[in-house]
Amino acid sequence: MLTLVAIVEFPTGAESDGQRYEDDVLALLGRHGGELERRLRSTAGRSEVHVIRFADRAGYESFLVDPQRAALRTALGEAAPTTRVIEVHEV
Template identity: 45%
Template structure:
């Protein structure tokens, strides 16, 4: 069964670039777990309304792939980078609706 997720990320103050760098590294691991990034968007600077700094739509072919991604030791090795950059993460299971 396909797993589709919407991920909302908020950076600690002044760490937006570090959030982006961390996500670049972690998202590169998706393909090793039958996952793929469907979309990635960054909130425009100065929005200042509590919006997340980054929003992602991610898909995994199976629950096993998702669990493998979460348990990936390369991802775990980046935990300190994540903790330093990311203040909050909200994750929602979604169903991506085709456009058109």
């Protein structure tokens, strides 16, 4: 099991586009053995935190190169969010 925390920042003025992009991308997790456990949005709407689990690292790696995910990101262009991913474990 692989657990990740993703910290997503939306560009100013592109919050709605970024949130829709995240909706679409997170919907792809299941095809790679991933599951969204929690999705939290800042009160200002400019960032999100996602807790995501994958059955294994191979699933995460296949998610990263999913052609549909890449196409969604390309279509968003400059409005694409920036994401920092941290691998975590229970303590």
